[in-house]
Amino acid sequence: MKRVLLACTGVMVLTLGGCSSSTATKGPKPDQPYEDAMDTGKSVYGIGQATQAEAQYRTAMDRALMRDDAPSIHEAGFNLATVLLAEDEPQKALQSLGETEAALSLRGVSDTSDLAVIRAAALYRLHDTVFASQAVARALQSPDMGIRERAFYLSGLIAADLRQDTVLAQRVNDLAVFRESSAQVDRQELTARLNLLRGQPELASSEALSVVKSRRDALDYRGMRRALTLAADAAEAAGHQPQAAALRQQEKISEQVAAKQAGDDGAAPKETASEKAEPGKVTVQVHGTPVDQSGLGASD
Numbered sequence: 237m238k239r240v241l242l243a244c245t246g247v248m249v250l251t252l253g254g255c256s257s258s259t260a261t262k263g264p265k266p267d268q269p270y271e272d273a274m275d276t277g278k279s280v281y282g283i284g285q286a287t288q289a290e291a292q293y294r295t296a297m298d299r300a301l302m303r304d305d306a307p308s309i310h311e312a313g314f315n316l317a318t319v320l321l322a323e324d325e326p327q328k329a330l331q332s333l334g335e336t337e338a339a340l341s342l343r344g345v346s347d348t349s350d351l352a353v354i355r356a357a358a359l360y361r362l363h364d365t366v367f368a369s370q371a372v373a374r375a376l377q378s379p380d381m382g383i384r385e386r387a388f389y390l391s392g393l394i395a396a397d398l399r400q401d402t403v404l405a406q407r408v409n410d411l412a413v414f415r416e417s418s419a420q421v422d423r424q425e426l427t428a429r430l431n432l433l434r435g436q437p438e439l440a441s442s443e444a445l446s447v448v449k450s451r452r453d454a455l456d457y458r459g460m461r462r463a464l465t466l467a468a469d470a471a472e473a474a475g476h477q478p479q480a481a482a483l484r485q486q487e488k489i490s491e492q493v494a495a496k497q498a499g500d501d502g503a504a505p506k507e508t509a510s511e512k513a514e515p516g517k518v519t520v521q522v523h524g525t526p527v528d529q530s531g532l533g534a535s536d
Contacts, residue, residue, distance in 0.1 A: 269299050273299065274312065286322045293315045306344075321361070326361045329354060329355075336351065352375040352378075353387050372394065385416075391403070392411075396433060401430060404426060411426065421454075424446060425444070431470075440470040441474060468480045
């Protein structure tokens with residue numbers, strides 16, 4: 237909403253700048269370089285250019301700091317950390333989050349529960365389940381339903397890793413209230429993990445293969461590979477060794493091709509726009525982009 241209001245204000249300034257009407261001067265004047273950097277960052281991130289998006293969001297953060305504007309610092313900081321996670325740079329994401337949180341604290345902002353889900357994702361990707369659990373507990377307090385959905389999903393992944401079936405079952409129930417298709421796919425993945433944990437590998441395998449298709453259809457190829465690994469684990473637990481081996485080979489081929497394509501672009505293997513959603517590979521939605529919640533997921 238903030239971005240829309242600022243854009244409308246910008247139109248008013250351009251069209252009514254020569255007028256003296258009081259209605260034309262109400263509200264803060266937008267910082268155009270900040271707006272341009274945020275818009276460009278969103279656009280290039282949406283087509284998979286995470287490195288370019290990072291540069292734009294760093295520019296936006298500098299403008300926000302110069303402007304001494306806490307909401308802008310918050311928004312730019314969220315997006316910058318999200319992009320760093322998409323670039324598979326969890327340590328840099330954590331450093332960026334620390335800087336953003338310090339800047340917000342200096343300006344009296346205490347509600348940073350949205351940043352906590354990115355911190356949890358980065359920590360989970362670094363296999364630090366203890367501190368990831370602490371961060372996700374903060375994210376669960378967010379008033380933003382999208383952040384809470386990501387937090388429920390990540391909490392479920394952590395519970396599965398720690399073999400905490402009671403917590404995992406609760407997260408499956410928590411996700412039932414979200415009607416978006418992406419949230420339901422997240423729930424189905426956690427359900428598959430729960431069934432595998434509870435000794436029902438045949439059921440887990442069927443559910444995991446359904447998740448594979450859903451992730452593929454959503455162009456979330458990293459999430460697809462995660463589901464392929466889950467399906468392989470379930471097939472192996474059910475005694476279907478040839479199927480498990482085939483699924484692992486499928487996952488490996490997809491990973492190798494993704495790495496090759498990233499290398500051909502002259503960069504280290506990183507997530508593309510269609511793969512930008514995962515915790516372990518957990519990422520979150522950049523503010524202002526279309527909702528893509530399919531990938532707050534486990535590492536490959």
